[in-house]
Amino acid sequence: MNDEPILNNLKEHKNYDGLKPAKWVEEYADYLYNFAFKRLNDETMAQDLVQDTFLSALEKANLYRAESSERTWLTAILKNKIVDTYRKKANVLSGHIDIGSVEDEPEFFDPDLNNWKKEHWPAPFGVEDHDPLNNKEFMNVLQRCMVKLPSLWMAVFKLKHLDEEETGFICEKLRITSANYWVIIHRTKVNLRSCLQKNWI
């Protein structure tokens, strides 16, 4: 490793080795804001988290190691704050968890036999063989269906599909059991599938 930059930084900032906090807003504020907005869909919350991220980064500047870039480090701090927000929004208190439900959620399965109720039978969408991922209208229907999901369910799916986190990590961070996790995955998918069918076919 070349030790020249380290020497330079020592001269520049006594307490912020390798970090240039005076440039953070210019360089990273919009990036971090978009990162948070994509995960929370809430401008005010995203804005607050950007501020919190910078301020807590200053407090733990001594923990920064030059192996990661400034941006990676700041993003990691923000990620933790986003997960905290997911948890708060879902109202997950220790020992008590309300995994939430969709408004007017029907019972899809027969309570005794556990088979699909006839009115909820899945039927083919008719787009399966026609490159559905590039079907804009079809994708829009799904997007509208997702808006109705409880925030904890969305949090699970954002962590799973956007951040590609492992099941164990998601359960630990959101403080849910793996049984709860599977209930959430299952109910989300059954709901979304039904919503797609209702609004597409």
Place this chain on the structure above:
Amino acid sequence: MKKELKTEEERIAYNCRKATLLIEKKQEIELSAREKMELQIHLAGCYICRVYEQQSVLINGMMRQLFKTQKDEVKLDDAFKEQLKQKIAAKLDKN
């Protein structure tokens, strides 16, 4: 009159609730030998759960695509940025 399920095979064949849960699990983790067998038996006789499986996989792909193709579309306003710079500067001064 409601049907009564008498044998284990019948219970598996009817249990779409369990089969769809296993379909979700299967996409993420390895099912136990027993779960694999149950799902196989169920799907062999249940066309609608086969449709469900195909659509469930599709929806996962759609969600991944929707999340990952979100554009960087928001910008902080300048006044907020200015305040933020001042807060950072104030904190730097203190240290």
